[in-house]
Amino acid sequence: MIGGGGREHAIVHTCARQGHTVLCTPGNPGIAALARILDSFQDAESLAELAVRESADVVVVGPEAYLAAGVVDACTALGIPAFGPTRAASRLEGDKGWSKAFMLRHGIPTAQHATFTELEGALAHLDSQSMPTVIKDAALRAGKGVTIAQSQAEAEAALRDIFSAPDACAVIEDFMTGQEVSVLALTDGEHFALTPPSQDHKTIYAGDTGPMTGGMGVICPFPLSATDLEVIKTRIIAPTLAGMRAEGLLFQGVLYAGLMLTPDGPKVVEFNARFGDPEAEAVLPLLQSDLAQHCLDAANGKLDPQTVQFSDEASAVIILAAPGYPGDPVRGVPLGLPDVGDGEIIFHAGTRMEDGELQSNGGRVLAVTAVAPTLNTALARAYALADQVDFAGAQMRRDIGGRIGAQAVEE
Template sequence: MSEQVNLLVVGEGGREFAIAKKLQASPHVKQVYCAPGNVGMSTVGVQPVDIAETDFAGLIKFAKEHDVAWTFVGPEDCLVDGIVDDFQAAGLKAFGPRARAAQLEGSKDYALNFMNNYGVPTARHASYRDQTAALAGVDQFSFPLVIKENGLAGGKGVVIAPDRETAIRTIKEMFASGQARLVLEECLTGQEYSMFVLLSNGHYRILPMAQDHKRAYDGDRGPNTGGMGAYSPLPQLSAAARQQIIDEVVEPTVNGLVAGEYHYHGILYIGLIMTAAGPKVIEYNVRLGDPETQVILPRLATDLFELVDRALNDQPLPEVKTSSQASFGVVLASKGYPQKPVHGQTLGRFPQVAGISIDYANVAGDQDQLVGNGGRLLMVETLADSLQTAHDRVYAYLASLNEPECFYRHDIGAKAGLTTEN
């Protein structure tokens, strides 16, 4: 493709900010639109569009009117609800799995059955449709016990119950909140990693790996969140262990997608734990993760446009080239996140500092007077020659801010041996 094209990104958060920014930087791209986007996107030349991500008809109309070559879908709920199916029915190209394949994220039970069918290693598990059976099932597991809501929960529908009393209470609360099915799983131990695979109907490329930090507070304490920070690469993961993940997890997963005739064109996130018995999958996501996207895309030396464009057109995929630099990012979140985040707090204007990038998410207002508009507000990210240097640069920036209605974790990267000087 020689002439420059227009693209559309669907979504509004930090993940979509990073995707749109990376695509806008491609020499093949004229203009990236993001619907609905956020006010921070103008800082990287991306044009927000006032169309809700759930308004599939409106998005299709916009894509046709603005000669959009293809659309990159960010959020999981849109994929589960069939946005790619609708775009294809309208004769448009959209990067992401169709609704059937999106059930790999939309239903924990569906994903576990897929893993069982195609020999993908995972935790011992059982799913339950009613409270009585789930309560009885608790005694089939030891503690701590992982309890998962079956459907989409924005990364927050998981409770690790340390004892029977907590497990019983959690199960009752989840069913009382309207859950139709729960999954109980053994609690795996080991380091957790994020593997991102770009798929083109059985052909694939592996993007840079990252490690996310799900718990809200330092020391992996507090409730699960959508993610409080991430970094890449992973010095604690050996080349041999990475290859083991590819052989034992990625290959059977991709082979299963082909055997099941999913015709998958999109990103598959594989969340896994490297246990003493080898890698085991915790979950699949059918899109890029947030906040991992914000640290892996800056390290991607291959043009993201070329990767996606070739995948959508079933052309040979280019090799993935990765920067030798390290990427590190920390999320600034509203006080009270994830349970009851503060809204509307004055954030002001974030200072521009050499080497620091800000990927905006839940913000409103304008660049001179930003206000908070949700849980995770933005991510402060940088590239540096070492992880420790990147870590120090990000935390120095965060320490310089005066945002009393916000908080962030101070120990991102501790599992990679990074240290914070107090």
């Protein structure tokens, strides 16, 4: 397992509870309780060589930055199966301008948009946009490169921020209305199995206000209609995989479709090339079949979707974020974790051990997860557990699930 956040803790937890021996780099204190932590390397070749030395059966790549760095390519070159897209195929996430053009080429429904490599042209285009409008940094920004601008001044400020970096590229797109939903597909490039649909809550404050974050909480499953699910399968996931194959970019791993359920049907907000974070912390506790085997099968082009099985229970994830997040998070805050019951898990997202003390070490610090027969019960248990965490100044949204009328009450 390559990575050290909440998503990687969820993957390690799933593989470990299914009886596998897991090695991880760089890991975190939560992962260290379940897996053997290996030396930390950043470059793709060293990570692939590490997998060879450890005789790994399969390498699972968590964060998008490692995919963009070509870890899968390096592992494949050394004969190690790796679960994730190649550097070229991960461009579907890593370059939003290219991704939008790909969707147009293959008729995949998404918002009207325009892509710019110069500030002047982007600013001029704003004159034709109605507000709110969406401004996106085309490069990887860990889920925080998006601004929903309510005014022209806010849109201009977002563009100037993006173009303050060299070789910048920005996407300006129409604001879509409706419920957001995340659908993840495990795929070998042709065959795919969908996880239960989930819903993340991206902004820092309740009521979907404040700056964008990497995600502040998830409910799963989201109540998706059979009609919308069929559209997602046949007009979004399948054509995307077919389009990637047609362009010589076989996509293996997890295709994450961030979607908006608009009045005109589901449309793509953006694609990611890996498990979502914190969606993984909600979806994977519901997986009943063998994740490591699915990863190996997908990497070898042999995924059987019928073998991928999820329970019919529900899960809820509450993120505890550090003071200052999503700006400059305060690190080194002592953390006290409560005991957990059946169906409860506290995933470490940004933690460290310092002189024997567990401390915060990132923006999103803990992902508190509960699984229960109903969503309301899962929410109630997740919030009750989150409230027992000793974390001074922690930020937590109190309205996770509220968009669909779910409530954190015991049933």
